Amino acid sequence: MYLRLIFTNLRRHRIRSFISLAGIAFSVAAMLTVVTVLQGAIGMFSGILSSGAELIVFERNVSDLFFSDVPKTAAQQISSWPMVAHADPVLFGVVSSADHPIITCFGITAEDARLRNAEWLSGRVEDFADHKDGVVLGQRAAEFLKVSLGSQVPIGHGTFRVVGIIKTANGFEDGGVFMPLTASQDFFHKEGSSVITIKLQSKDEITAFKKQVQSTFPSLIALEDAEFSRSYSQFKILKATAWAVGGCGLALGGLGVANTMIMSVFTRIREIAILRVNGFSNAQIAAAILGESAVIAVVGGALGVVIGTAALYALKAVPALHGYVDVSLRPVLMLVVVVLALITGILGALYPAGYAVRVRAVEALRFE
Numbered sequence: 001m002y003l004r005l006i007f008t009n010l011r012r013h014r015i016r017s018f019i020s021l022a023g024i025a026f027s028v029a030a031m032l033t034v035v036t037v038l039q040g041a042i043g044m045f046s047g048i049l050s051s052g053a054e055l056i057v058f059e060r061n062v063s064d065l066f067f068s069d070v071p072k073t074a075a076q077q078i079s080s081w082p083m084v085a086h087a088d089p090v091l092f093g094v095v096s097s098a099d100h101p102i103i104t105c106f107g108i109t110a111e112d113a114r115l116r117n118a119e120w121l122s123g124r125v126e127d128f129a130d131h132k133d134g135v136v137l138g139q140r141a142a143e144f145l146k147v148s149l150g151s152q153v154p155i156g157h158g159t160f161r162v163v164g165i166i167k168t169a170n171g172f173e174d175g176g177v178f179m180p181l182t183a184s185q186d187f188f189h190k191e192g193s194s195v196i197t198i199k200l201q202s203k204d205e206i207t208a209f210k211k212q213v214q215s216t217f218p219s220l221i222a223l224e225d226a227e228f229s230r231s232y233s234q235f236k237i238l239k240a241t242a243w244a245v246g247g248c249g250l251a252l253g254g255l256g257v258a259n260t261m262i263m264s265v266f267t268r269i270r271e272i273a274i275l276r277v278n279g280f281s282n283a284q285i286a287a288a289i290l291g292e293s294a295v296i297a298v299v300g301g302a303l304g305v306v307i308g309t310a311a312l313y314a315l316k317a318v319p320a321l322h323g324y325v326d327v328s329l330r331p332v333l334m335l336v337v338v339v340l341a342l343i344t345g346i347l348g349a350l351y352p353a354g355y356a357v358r359v360r361a362v363e364a365l366r367f368e
Contacts (some may be wrong), residue, residue: 013260013263016260016263017260017296019256019260020253020256020257020259020260020296020300021296021299021300021303022300023252023253023256023257023300024250024253024254024256024257024296024297024300024301024304024341024344024345025300025301025303025304025307026249026253026304026307027246027249027250027252027253027300027304027341027344028249028250028253028300028301028303028304028305028307028308028337028338028341029304029305029307029308029311030245030246030249030308031245031246031247031249031250031304031308031337031340032246032304032305032308032309032312032329032333032334032337033308033311033312033315034242034245034246035242035243035246035333035337036308036312036329036333037242037312037315038238038239038241038242039239039242039333040328041238042238042239044170044171044172053088053113053197053198053199053225054198054199054200054203054206054224054225055197055198055200055206055209055210055222055223055224055225056195056196056197056198056222056223056224056225056228057070057074057078057087057195057196057197057198057213057217057220057221057222058070058194058195058196058220058221059219059220059221060218060219060220060221065092065194065195066092066093066094066194068194068195069190069192069194070089070192070193070194070195070196070220071191071192072089072191072192072193074192074196074217074220075087075089075192075193075196077216078196078198078213081209081212082201083200083201083202083205083208083209083212084198084199084200084201084209085199085200085201086111086198086199087196087197087198087199088108088109088111088112088113088196088197089108089109089181089192089193089195089196090106090107090108090112090181090193090194090195090196090197091105091106091107091108091181091184091185091188091190091192091193091194092104092105092106092107092194092195093105093107093184093187093188095155095156095177095187096155096156097145097153097154097155098154100144100145103141103155103175103176103177104172104175104176104177105155105176105177105178105179105184105187106173106176106177106178106179106184107179107180107181107183107184107185107187107188107193108178108179108180108181109129109180109181110125110126110128110129110180113197114168114173114178115128115136115166115178117168118166118167118168118173119166119167119168120164120165120166121139121165121166121167122148122149122164122165123136123149123162123163123164123165123166124164125164127163127164128163128164128178128180129180132180132182132183133158133160133161133183134160134161134162134163134164134180135153135155135160135161135162135163135177135178135179136162136163136164136165136166136177136178137153137162137164137165137166137176137177137178138165138166138167138168138173138174138175138176138177138178139165139166139167139168139174140171140174140175141174141175141176141177142162142165144175147162148162148165149162149163149164149165150162155177155187156187158187160179166178181193198222206224209222210222210223246337247340250340250341250344251344253300253341253344253345254344254345254347254348255348256348257293257296257297257344257345257348257349258348258349258351258352260296261289261292261293261348261349261352261353262351262352262355272285272356282357285353285356285357286353286354286356286357289349289352289353289356290346290349290350290353292349293345293346293348293349293352294342294345294346294349296345297341297342297344297345297346298338298341298342298345300341300345301337301338301341301342302338304337304338304341305334305337305338309329312329
């Protein structure tokens with residue numbers, strides 16, 4: 001009976017209920033899409049750093065890895081430690097080409113895992129090592145620069161020859177330029193590298209390695225991949241931004257629910273009075289109002305998850321966004337956004353429920 005009363009009231013005001021439901025649905029869809037896209041971007045950037053490695057060594061107290069400067073001697077010395085399987089210095093930079101002012105550049109050695117693990121569409125890794133003026137392009141970079149193997153490509157104030165084109169799963173890498181480390185150091189006027197990615201002989205030596213880095217190079221810090229993802233300030237900003245944008249969307253959806261429930265209560269004053277006369281308690285009347293709001297929030301939240309998922313797959317299908325959008329939705333995230341939608345809906349119904357409880361039956365029966 002109670003559920004029948006709730007659904008009957010929602011059906012009586014179909015348009016109003018639909019507008020509130022749509023508000024919650026689109027708010028949840030926006031939140032899910034923004035959070036998933038930004039988390040995917042964070043995951044891709046983390047993947048760049050952790051490619052074939054377990055730890056990252058970079059300059060302590062820098063706000064951005066593009067500003068990190070790891071001395072060349074540090075990379076040479078760390079690579080000689082018995083516990084280290086291989087140490088790959090990587091120099092990050094931003095380069096420009098005609099009509100493309102921002103392209104990520106990776107200054108790496110020929111032994112780097114990015115080249116070893118990539119699918120070579122044309123060229124050979126040996127050519128990368130042999131030509132200081134040669135660059136390897138990700139597949140997307142080659143497409144938007146409209147170049148092929150052997151082409152001359154202007155980058156910044158210089159011109160480089162394309163010695164290879166590779167395909168990677170990581171969007172940043174697939175749309176990037178890979179330059180020999182020595183050439184990138186000359187290009188960016190930098191002697192060292194931005195980071196050193198480390199692969200150890202045994203994972204049991206992680207703690208010992210971190211302590212040795214701290215004692216040998218006080219200006220550097222070594223972090224595991226998971227530690228870096230949790231502590232990197234740029235990642236924290238992106239995550240906070242995603243949840244803030246989503247939270248604002250849910251707040252607007254909650255206001256829509258509040259407006260619907262207030263109007264619903266005002267148009268049912270006499271009905272509420274009759275319920276009071278027939279023995280409904282304050283708690284039962286409040287529960288009916290909150291129940292209507294909860295139904296709108298849960299159904300809207302579920303619909304929002306469907307819309308958000310469809311939006312993510314649509315974005316992934318856009319050729320220009322290939323590799324940049326991760327559609328691996330996390331069940332925990334979907335549950336969180338639906339629960340937040342439910343909480344938002346209930347909060348939006350608190351005032352209408354409180355108003356309905358304060359309605360006096362004798363006065364309400366005379367209400368026009």
